[in-house]
Amino acid sequence: MKWRKIRIGSLCRKATTRDPRQQPDTPFRYIDISSIDREQKLIASSTEIIGVEAPGRARQVVLAGDVLVSTVRPNLNAVAMVPPELEGEIASTGFCVLRAVENLILPKFLFYFTRTDTFINALLQHVRGANYPAVTDRNVLSVEIPWPTLSEQRRIVEILDQADALRQQRRAADEKIQRILPALFYRMFGDPLLNPHQWQTMPLGDPRVADINPRADIDGMADDVEVSFVPMTDVDEVWGRIVGTQTRLLTDVRKGFTPFANGDVIFAKITPCMQNGKAAIASKLKNGRAFGSTEFHVLRAGSLTTKEWLYGLVRLDVFRKQAEASFTGTAGQQRVPTTFLRNYEVPVPPLALQEAFANAVKAVLANVSNMNNLQITGIFDNLLHRAFTGELTAKWREAHREEVEAEMQAQAKVLAGPVARPASRGGKRGNP
DSSP: OOOEEEEGGGGEEOOOBOOGGGSTTOEEEEEOGGGEETTTTEEOOOEEEEGGGOOTTEEEEOOTTOEEEEOBSGGGOOEEEOOGGGTTOEEETTEEEEEEOTTTOOHHHHHHHTTSHHHHHHHHTTOBOSSSOBOOHHHHHTSEEEEOOHHHHHHHHHHHHHHHHHHHHHHHHHHHHHHHHHHHHHHHHOOTTTOTTOOOEEETTSTTTEEESOOOOOTTOOTTOEEEEEOGGGEETTTTEEOOOOEEEHHHHSSSSEEEETTOEEEEOBTTHHHHTOEEEOOSOGGGEEEEOTTEEEEEEOTTOOHHHHHHHHTSHHHHHHHHHTOBSSTTSOBOOHHHHHHOEEEOOOHHHHHHHHHHHHHHHHHHHHHHTTOHHHHHHHHHHHHTTTOTTHHHHHHTHHHHHHHHHHHHHHHHSOOOOOOOOOOOTTOO
């Protein structure tokens, strides 16, 4: 039994619109593109404004269960479902609003499909505009979606809900771990800006503190020796560690890349990677050496510091905010200059205290390594892919063959009939 593929627009009703400015004193909650948390795929915020202040794009009335798809920069996959508390509120026309015909397709099934690479790639074929890349509502509605029966859709949603819940729990654990080391740094050393312990301050670029962007230590290494290769994407901003295992021949990378070695701290210098916290302690490098993105600064601990203390310092929000204030370059290509690192005055704690902090960092990163073996996000992405190829529920479908075939025939008849008009769902202010 193969699933039929059908245009999304054939399974959705058209959303209603209204102009909030016709009720100038009536407040409403406005959902725009910036309201979407792209990582969690939810509406993270909405703004309450009155009708007279409504932007020109504030037009689309949304209902609980609607799927919002940003038509701007579809590669970012800014999608979300409207929760019950936003029933009847207003969304930007920068969204294509997908309102499922629920006797044809489950809203949650449709939502999960909009998160797949298949959906994203289908939209990317229609992107227009270099400075403001976008697609149209028609492009979104014309994407074909696999269309199993409602009972199989429910089974798929049930499995993906469970996997997504695990992914969210893992995310919460990640965020908690992300806060541990900065909190410990402040507890042991205090705020480096305030220097509460009155330790001697020294420039970060003092050789006893750190060697900034040291030269490649590859003398005597043959050209055909393998070394690690670390692009920016292989440094995880949440975990603060190198997650890739790429290698290259030394001859291919000795020029045009940033060199570093085991024990060095790499620190992203370009926006937005720097603000996001991309930094890591290099370890387990192939033959002890690596070359990476030219957008890394490298810090090598001096005689008065440990690599873990340097790592803790550059991961602090207060440090990154000062680094951001030093940016040079044009918008979108701004970078932390080397002079900022070399001249940055920092109180240098006693080495014994730094070593105690180093032990804590090693323990946390070891725990992170163990947790990373779970690969929850990868499992979810794999399930998401399998869900819409039919592989995820193949055994279930075979076990319910007769019921599924009967339901497929009935569902085809429903699709052939007229789509019912949306029923009214409550007296939200200004809802037509």
